[in-house]
Amino acid sequence: SQQGEEDPQALSIQEGENATMNCSYKTSINNLQWYRQNSGRGLVHLILIRSNEREKHSGRLRVTLDTSKKSSSLLITASRAADTASYFCARSGNTPLVFGKGTRLSVIA
């Protein structure tokens, strides 16, 4: 199966700055999801955006989806040290979710 690809692989920012992570995929989707994983733990679902949606917000999170470019982005505004984690996109098509390799975000206090 073809994984989604996150970009960048790693990101380091100062507390208070915004963090942007991108995800590209190759096949058509029903929806695209973003997950967060703290070190050594399971994944936690953050947000789901459907193929007919272009933007979605949840608290400090903003997700955009461009199906023509087969890409999505996750923006975390006013980052905090507690946002330090790995973030994964997962595309949903006719098969079970396909996860990307993740972006490791470090927020420095």
Place this chain on the structure above:
Amino acid sequence: DVKVTQSSRYLVKRTGEKVFLECVQDMDHENMFWYRQDPGLGLRLIYFSYDVKMKEKGDIPEGYSVSREKKERFSLILESASTNQTSMYLCASSRTGTETQYFGPGTRLLVL
């Protein structure tokens, strides 16, 4: 509150041992999944199940089998553990195969 539990957080086994990893969900979900996660490789789907006694191979089923005798429980079995099966194993469940997945805390398996 949704909950997926895994039988062990850490496990150390010897090469050739039979290993059982158990996953239980309390959300009455139809679908359950087993992944392994390795550095640089992301999450890879081993097996999934969309109903009791049903199973489907994922991307890397070799060396593994699964069992789903009850809706809430999905077991991953390593018939004869090998060192290349040292990994983090994650279980997840979802109401449908394409919607939000809820993950357990993971089992870090070391095969010596």
